[in-house]
Amino acid sequence: MPAPAPQPSVRVVTLTIDGRDLSARADETIIQVARENRIPIPSLCYLEGLSIWGGCRLCMVELAGSNRLVAACSTQVAEGMVISTCTPKLHRYRRTIVELLFAERNHVCSVCVSNGHCELQNLAQKCGVDHVKVPYRSAAYQVDSSHETFRLDHNRCVLCTRCVRVCDEIEGAHTWDVMGRGTDCLVITDLNRPWGESDTCTSCGKCVQVCPTGALVKQGTSVGEMTKDLHFLPYLSRRRHLS
């Protein structure tokens, strides 16, 4: 009987997060290790199973010996790292990001179908955002209701690109893209045609399920009714890596 092929060895490192001594695989990121150990680090764009985008900056953490914050989603762990995830400085930083997100578009929770099931709303509550200190942009964006099952409301979009990545990386349709620059960026379908006229959309609904806010929802839901289910993602992303 042939000898079994040698398994590639995985290097293990030791590090400290919020005073806890932990060990981890050297190829893991800070946010992965933190979540495995039930240490909460907020994020909007990061989602286990999708590629790293690193755009929302909510997962920034303090690293001892570094004079700048690092993104926990895109920074690999290293031997001896000492990381802090919940200092007053980080709390102020995250609160400002959430306030800017609220000021950038029109997130009116009381009339949103995702009210009570929204990751942005949850973050605002955790960060203690009871008012916004910067002026609202008050830009009015269109709602695309052309799809027979789903609806896109740009006013509630936080440009996390989860929809773009899940549609491309898991469903393989690549219906979504991002158009424009800065605060005027918009997610678009099929080179900016109405979603209902898309040739590539399979109507699988994955983009709707991963959307953290009420930007992508099912048609016909009313205030507070829209819940999202992310359970499919770990299973499908593991299958993608194995195939």
Ligand code: SF4
């Ligand atoms: S419903 Fe599925 S195929 Fe259509 S845009 Fe969303 S993820 Fe892509």
Ligand code: SF4
């Ligand atoms: S539509 Fe939803 S998932 Fe897509 S970028 Fe906007 S907030 Fe993120």
